[in-house]
Amino acid sequence: MKGTHLGEFEELVLLTIASLVNNAYSVVICDELSKHADRTVKLGVVHAVLNRLEEKGLVKSQLGEATATRGGKRKRFYFLTGAGKASLVRAKEIRDQLWQKIPNLTLKRI
Amino acid sequence: MKNKKTTQPPKWATRLLAWYCRPELLEDLQGDLNEFFDRNLETRGTFVARLIYIIDVLKFARSYTVRKPVFSNPLDQKMMLASYIKTSGRSLRRNKLFSVINIVGLAASMSVGLLVIAVVSDLTSYDSTLKNRDRMFRIISTLQFTGGPSMKLASTSWKAGKLIREEIPGVESLVILRNGFGGDAKIDGNTVPVGGLYADERFFDVFSFPLVSGVAATALKQPHSLVLTQTTAEKLFGHADPMGKLVKFDTVNYTVTGVLQDLPKLSHIRFEMLVSLSSIDLARPLIPSDGDNMDWGNAFSNYVYVVLAKNTDPATFTAALNRINDRENASMKNNKIAVSPQPLKNIPVGKQMANEIGPVVPVVTVYALAGLALVIILSACFNYTNLSIARSLKRSREVGIRKVMGAARAQVVGQFITESVIISLLSLFFAIFIFFVLRGQFLSFLPQLTSAFSLELSPRILGLFIALAIAIGVFAGLLPAVFYSKINAVQVLKDAASLKVFRHLSLRKVLVVIQYTLSLIFITATVIGFNQYKGFLRFDLGFKTENILNIKMLGNKDEVFIKQLSALPAVKGVSRSILVSSLGSLYGSKMKYNDPADSAEVDLNHIDENYLPLHEYSFLAGRNFRHQPKDAPESEIIVNQQLLRRFHIGHDNPQKAIGETITASGKKLVIVGVLKDFHYATLESPIDPTAFRYSADPGVYVNVKISAANLPATMTSIATLWKQLDKVHPLDANFYDDQIEQAYSYVSVMLKIIGFFALLAICISSLGLFGMVIYTMEKRVKEVSIRKVLGAGNGMLMYLLSKGFLFLLLLSALIALPLTWLFFERVVLANFAYHQPIRFRELFTGLFIVGGIAFLMIGVHTLKIVRANPATVLKNE
Numbered sequence: 013m014k015g016t017h018l019g020e021f022e023e024l025v026l027l028t029i030a031s032l033v034n035n036a037y038s039v040v041i042c043d044e045l046s047k048h049a050d051r052t053v054k055l056g057v058v059h060a061v062l063n064r065l066e067e068k069g070l071v072k073s074q075l076g077e078a079t080a081t082r083g084g085k086r087k088r089f090y091f092l093t094g095a096g097k098a099s100l101v102r103a104k105e106i107r108d109q110l111w112q113k114i115p116n117l118t119l120k121r122i
Numbered sequence: 123m124k125n126k127k128t129t130q131p132p133k134w135a136t137r138l139l140a141w142y143c144r145p146e147l148l149e150d151l152q153g154d155l156n157e158f159f160d161r162n163l164e165t166r167g168t169f170v171a172r173l174i175y176i177i178d179v180l181k182f183a184r185s186y187t188v189r190k191p192v193f194s195n196p197l198d199q200k201m202m203l204a205s206y207i208k209t210s211g212r213s214l215r216r217n218k219l220f221s222v223i224n225i226v227g228l229a230a231s232m233s234v235g236l237l238v239i240a241v242v243s244d245l246t247s248y249d250s251t252l253k254n255r256d257r258m259f260r261i262i263s264t265l266q267f268t269g270g271p272s273m274k275l276a277s278t279s280w281k282a283g284k285l286i287r288e289e290i291p292g293v294e295s296l297v298i299l300r301n302g303f304g305g306d307a308k309i310d311g312n313t314v315p316v317g318g319l320y321a322d323e324r325f326f327d328v329f330s331f332p333l334v335s336g337v338a339a340t341a342l343k344q345p346h347s348l349v350l351t352q353t354t355a356e357k358l359f360g361h362a363d364p365m366g367k368l369v370k371f372d373t374v375n376y377t378v379t380g381v382l383q384d385l386p387k388l389s390h391i392r393f394e395m396l397v398s399l400s401s402i403d404l405a406r407p408l409i410p411s412d413g414d415n416m417d418w419g420n421a422f423s424n425y426v427y428v429v430l431a432k433n434t435d436p437a438t439f440t441a442a443l444n445r446i447n448d449r450e451n452a453s454m455k456n457n458k459i460a461v462s463p464q465p466l467k468n469i470p471v472g473k474q475m476a477n478e479i480g481p482v483v484p485v486v487t488v489y490a491l492a493g494l495a496l497v498i499i500l501s502a503c504f505n506y507t508n509l510s511i512a513r514s515l516k517r518s519r520e521v522g523i524r525k526v527m528g529a530a531r532a533q534v535v536g537q538f539i540t541e542s543v544i545i546s547l548l549s550l551f552f553a554i555f556i557f558f559v560l561r562g563q564f565l566s567f568l569p570q571l572t573s574a575f576s577l578e579l580s581p582r583i584l585g586l587f588i589a590l591a592i593a594i595g596v597f598a599g600l601l602p603a604v605f606y607s608k609i610n611a612v613q614v615l616k617d618a619a620s621l622k623v624f625r626h627l628s629l630r631k632v633l634v635v636i637q638y639t640l641s642l643i644f645i646t647a648t649v650i651g652f653n654q655y656k657g658f659l660r661f662d663l664g665f666k667t668e669n670i671l672n673i674k675m676l677g678n679k680d681e682v683f684i685k686q687l688s689a690l691p692a693v694k695g696v697s698r699s700i701l702v703s704s705l706g707s708l709y710g711s712k713m714k715y716n717d718p719a720d721s722a723e724v725d726l727n728h729i730d731e732n733y734l735p736l737h738e739y740s741f742l743a744g745r746n747f748r749h750q751p752k753d754a755p756e757s758e759i760i761v762n763q764q765l766l767r768r769f770h771i772g773h774d775n776p777q778k779a780i781g782e783t784i785t786a787s788g789k790k791l792v793i794v795g796v797l798k799d800f801h802y803a804t805l806e807s808p809i810d811p812t813a814f815r816y817s818a819d820p821g822v823y824v825n826v827k828i829s830a831a832n833l834p835a836t837m838t839s840i841a842t843l844w845k846q847l848d849k850v851h852p853l854d855a856n857f858y859d860d861q862i863e864q865a866y867s868y869v870s871v872m873l874k875i876i877g878f879f880a881l882l883a884i885c886i887s888s889l890g891l892f893g894m895v896i897y898t899m900e901k902r903v904k905e906v907s908i909r910k911v912l913g914a915g916n917g918m919l920m921y922l923l924s925k926g927f928l929f930l931l932l933l934s935a936l937i938a939l940p941l942t943w944l945f946f947e948r949v950v951l952a953n954f955a956y957h958q959p960i961r962f963r964e965l966f967t968g969l970f971i972v973g974g975i976a977f978l979m980i981g982v983h984t985l986k987i988v989r990a991n992p993a994t995v996l997k998n999e
Contacts, residue, residue: 038154055154056181063186075149081160085153 018070018103024049025061026100029071029090037076037087038062062090070096129168131159135179143182144189151182202533206540213541220513221545224506227889228549230882231502232594233556237564238495239586240557240577245483248388248470253330254429257294259436259463261286261426261443262475266458276425277301277477281418282446282461283426290442292434295327299425301479303397308370309358313850316354318395319425320402328427329391335365336380347398349380354394376401387576390469390480418450421459425479428463439463470574481574498882501637503598505889506542508630510602512897517606518614525611534607542599543592550591563878567871634894635934637887638972642938644880646968650946650960651873657958658866659859663704664800665737667858671826671840672702674854678847680824686843687826692836695827697732700820702858703802705865713813714785715769722768724786725802725810728817734760734797736827743776744795747816758816759784759791763799765811784813791815801956804865808955825858880968888975895927895980899987907992916988923984924977931976935969 018026028044029036038058045053065071076087092100136152143151155178162171214221249255261282263275283298304317326338333341334352341349348369355364355378364378376397385392402415430439443461451458464472471485510517521534529537565572675683684696701709713724727733731747747758761784763776772778776796783790802812828836837855844853856864863870906919914922943965951957 038150039157055158055178056184059151059154059182060184060186081157082153083156085149085156087153088150 018099022061022065023103025058026065026070026092026096030092030100034089036090069093070099129163131156131175132172135176139179139182142188144187147187155179202536206537207544209537210541210544214544220509223889223892224509224545225549225552227505227885228502228546228594229552229556230885231498232549232553232591233560234495235499235590236553236557236587237560238492239590240583241491241575242488243583243586244388244575244577245471245488248390249466251386255466257430257432258328258466259428259430260466260469261428261461262464263421264460264462265421266460268456274473274475275421275477276475276479277422278424278426278461279418279421280424281416283424285446286426286428289446290439292431292439294429294431295324296426296428297324297328298322298399300399300423302423305371307358314357316394318393318397320399321396322399325396328429331385332383334381334383341380342396342398345398345400346374346376347379348376349382349396350378351382351394352384355381392480419454419457419459422477436463481570483574499594501886503594505886505893506598507601508890508893511605512893518609521606521609522611522614531607535603538603538606539596539599543595546591546595546598550587554587563874630894631930634887634890635930637883637890638931638934639938641880641883641887642934642968642972643942644876644883645971646939646942646965648873648877648880649967650964651869651876653964654957655866655869655873658805658869659863661805661956664798665739667862669828669830670858671828671855672858672861673824673826675821675824676848676851676854680821683843683847684824687840690836690839692828692832693826694829695732695736697736697825698730698820698823699733699825700728700822702823702861703727704804705861706804708803711787715771722811724765725812726815728815728820730818730820733825736825739800740798742796742798744780744793746795750816750818752818756789756816757792758794759786760795760797760814761793762797762812764809765813766796768811805956806954884972884975888979891927891976892979895983899923899983903987903995906987907990907995910992919988920984924980927976927980931973939965939969
């Protein structure tokens with residue numbers, strides 16, 4: 013186990029799950045990421061990451077109701093666990109702290 | 123969109139995913155893929171959508187999605203096997219009829235497979251006792267006539283052997299053999315006929331046959347040396363030590379220098395003794411017309427065997443032989459002879475060659491036999507499969523419960539395969555008994571087979587038998603096993619009848635029709651053939667053959683013998699002839715009537731004055747021969763009607779023909795009698811012009827008519843009389859009727875073979891039909907019960923249930939009977955000039971038998987269902 017350390021893509025997926033609230037399942041996550049991150053996100057990669065996040069205990073999942081679409085197969089919805097929320101908050105804190113250290117001038121010059 | 127609803131992702135990819143994916147992840151993954159598929163379908167079209175689906179399925183195979191294979195531990199497997207065997211045993215006992223039918227069917231067809239295994243095993247173990255078998259080659263010759271056909275010879279020239287020995291390197295050892303040695307061996311006044319081969323002193327280097335006594339290296343070196351096999355030695359010398367003893371052939375004495383262990387039965391080379399090749403005086407040709415013994419073209423009597431050195435490539439050896447061929451053939455005029463090596467392994471099964479040294483089985487025979495066995499075994503397997511699936515209504519519940527209790531698919535498969543293997547092994551037990559019977563029959567078909575095969579049971583063959591049985595068991599059980607393992611437990615426990623069992627019911631019907639057609643053809647052929655055969659034996663030949671004993675005189679004087687015979691009370695008459703007619707052997711000569719330019723070949727027999735009355739020939743005109751002294755000039759002849767017709771004697775009027783003269787072998791013979799046409803040849807050929815000439819001493823056969831009462835005593839006294847006449851040769855006497863039977867023995871052999879196949883075919887097709895009947899009946903139990911409740915009578919129900927099968931049978935009969943009739947009328951019986959017509963009764967006997975069995979099978983089963991109490995059947999609904 014890599015502990016609670018979050019990779020960059022893992023963080024994005026976690027954020028997307030959080031933002032989608034109760035409607036987070038693989039295909040929508042994939043679509044959202046493609047839209048916001050402006051890069052092609054493969055379904056297989058998302059699945060792998062979701063699986064890893066679940067292993068780490070950052071998300072939990074649950075099968076939804078059967079629908080007529082998807083060939084009658086149920087969707088698996090993902091939710092953040094407490095640990096997931098905590099790790100997101102912590103990642104944001106680290107970033108914020110670092111951001112605050114950067115003087116405004118320096119950034120504008122780049 | 124219409125498209126969207128009908129287009130599905132490729133099924134196999136979906137199945138692949140379901141197979142490798144962990145069950146807990148599967149549904150979600152499938153859903154995702156479907157969603158993408160639908161999306162792609164709309165935007166990019168069917169093909170791309172499917173392609174992406176397939177790629178995605180493959181890409182999803184990752185470490186976290188793939189399910190871990192489950193291995194059960196060996197102890198479990200052992201316990202499961204014990205359980206399989208136990209439950210299989212129970213199931214076999216519970217369904218006795220099913221088990222018996224399957225075992226009988228499999229055993230019958232397996233026996234043919236066993237026979238083929240034994241045959242092939244014998245063929246592969248030919249010469250296996252020889253040490254250098256893999257490096258041994260026989261030099262064979264191809265004789266090519268200039269501008270004509272070519273001919274393969276197993277023999278080659280002496281010169282070829284000599285040239286190879288002198289010129290070709292890489293030959294470890296070489297032996298030259300020559301046939302044609304033998305005759306009456308004379309030892310101390312005793313005469314015993316023996317035969318053997320000439321062989322040079324290197325014989326034992328090539329053939330590692332062990333010697334009992336004598337020195338292998340020198341035994342065949344000196345001229346007039348003799349090496350005997352143990353059996354021959356015993357025949358010649360009894361239990362005395364033969365070493366150094368003299369044996370006289372013609373005028374030459376040969377010395378015994380070695381005794382060989384008897385040759386193994388499966389040896390391609392056969393001889394009773396070997397004599398040193400140096401006994402042949404090369405300067406003097408053995409057969410005057412044979413030319414020079416050392417001639418390249420003299421390739422008909424010698425055999426050359428070589429053992430190549432371990433590092434010699436057969437290809438270079440062949441190349442060296444070709445160089446010799448080219449050189450030697452340069453001086454040949456009328457024909458060319460090319461020698462080539464033939465591996466020893468290929469000798470017993472191969473192309474038929476002239477001058478073979480031992481038995482050879484044509485390779486086609488082996489293939490045909492194996493093909494036949496394969497077809498028979500496959501159809502038996504097919505029937506087993508059919509039968510086990512047909513019982514699915516009963517068995518599937520059991521499987522359902524097993525599955526509910528936690529049986530995995532593999533375990534259900536194991537259960538059913540074990541069951542079929544047990545059945546197959548039980549069948550093997552009976553098949554081996556059938557094999558023993560079959561083996562005897564097979565070997566007795568042709569004398570060549572008895573000498574070529576031993577067909578003994580050895581541990582190796584027994585192992586192969588068991589392997590075959592297991593293979594058949596697995597093969598036959600596989601389909602039912604897979605079928606049952608796929609059963610959905612819930613569905614089957616709810617309603618077993620909803621199972622889709624036979625998807626191709628019409629295909630099965632076609633197979634049943636084919637099987638029945640074949641069995642009908644076989645059995646009808648057997649019945650017709652048997653009747654024809656009986657007809658041949660009973661055929662009125664135009665003379666009587668009952669209780670006539672034909673004794674071959676073997677060169678002995680017959681006068682005293684005949685007197686003694688006539689004195690026996692049981693002997694009613696004695697006559698003499700040079701030939702026993704109606705058996706297929708012919709004798710004839712050219713005869714002329716008035717026109718010196720018109721001669722005809724006339725069948726002939728020389729007889730004494732007692733012959734015609736003894737055989738009760740019927741005279742149309744004239745009289746029998748009268749007794750004449752031995753030295754009286756021959757002057758009379760008795761002819762048949764056909765001869766009159768041939769020469770137009772007396773306008774075919776027998777009365778007018780008497781007194782006419784016929785010229786035969788330069789003698790003028792007066793016709794004194796005309797016989798009604800009779801059968802001199804077999805029934806295959808039409809009646810030819812035939813004549814009897816008188817001889818006071820024909821000397822070849824004595825025909826004895828004896829009374830039927832107390833035959834054994836009569837035979838004993840005849841044998842005693844013979845003993846007084848000839849002390850060396852045993853009595854060669856046969857009843858005329860037996861000889862006629864013998865003449866048509868090939869027909870009875872064919873009948874036996876066809877009859878056996880008829881039996882097999884009936885067995886197999888009955889099983890096929892049985893499977894169908896069981897299945898249909900079980901499916902219709904409820905229907906029948908409801909009909910019964912509504913008032914249907916038993917007879918009506920029987921008709922309703924069996925009419926489908928009767929139709930199939932009728933169809934097969936319609937195909938089989940005309941075919942068989944045509945085959946016999948046009949092909950088989952066309953070969954016989956005289957035969958009985960095929961009667962309707964014969965055509966329908968086969969149908970009656972096959973139909974009877976089928977009726978019985980359908981009837982018994984239908985009756986069971988029709989008689990069942992509808993209340994009990996419907997109660998369980």
